[in-house]
Amino acid sequence: NAGVTQTPKFRILKIGQSMTLQCTQDMNHNYMYWYRQDPGMGLKLIYYSVGAGITDKGEVPNGYNVSRSTTEDFPLRLELAAPSQTSVYFCASSYSGQVEAFFGQGTRLTVV
C-alpha cells in the first residue's frame, strides 16, 4: 500500500498566486487532516474531515480551503498566497479516533 501520498514535495509560489496541495490515501480511512509545521512551533491543525462531504476548521484555517468529495482525497487550497504561509504542510489520515494517524511525507512551500 502507498499509504498517504502528498504532491508536490516542494513548491515556490509568488505572493498572490494560488495552488492546491494534493493528498490521497488508499487505506479507506474516514478521518483526514491537514497540518502546517513551522520551525519551533510544532504542528498546527488547519482543517480536518471525518468523512466524504464533511469538513471542519482546525486552529489556523484562515487563508485555506478544503473539500472532501471522496474518501480517498483531501486537497488543500491556497487562494491568495502570503509569505506567512511559508511552511511545511502535512496530510494525515486515520480510520477512527482511537487509532493512530498515518502521515504523508510533507510539502515544503515557500511564498516569495
Added chain:
Amino acid sequence: AQSVAQPEDQVNVAEGNPLTVKCTYSVSGNPYLFWYVQYPNRGLQFLLKYITGDNLVKGSYGFEAEFNKSQTSFHLKKPSALVSDSALYFCAVRGSRTASKLTFGTGTRLQVTL
C-alpha cells in the same frame, strides 16, 4: 479546547542512559494519547498510544510511556538511549468527546550523545 504541552524544547542524554520526554495534556472526556517521532525531512512516524487499560504502554524501538490520569501526563521513556534515537518527538491527544480532532504539542528535540 484541548491542548498538549511539551515543556522541554530539547532533552540531552548520554547513550546508554535512561531518557524521559515529558508531555501533559488537557482534553474533554477520556484522553486518547499518542507519541510520534520525526526524523529530518521526513513525515511523522507513530511510536505508541494509550487508549484504555494498563497505564504503562510499550511501543516501537524500545520506547514506553506512562499514563497518569491525576497528573494529566503521558511521559515517553526509554531505559537505555541510543544515538539513533536522536530526533524530534511529538505528543498528541484526542478526547473521547472530540475523537476526530487530533492536537499536537510543540515537539521536543532529543539529542543522544556518545
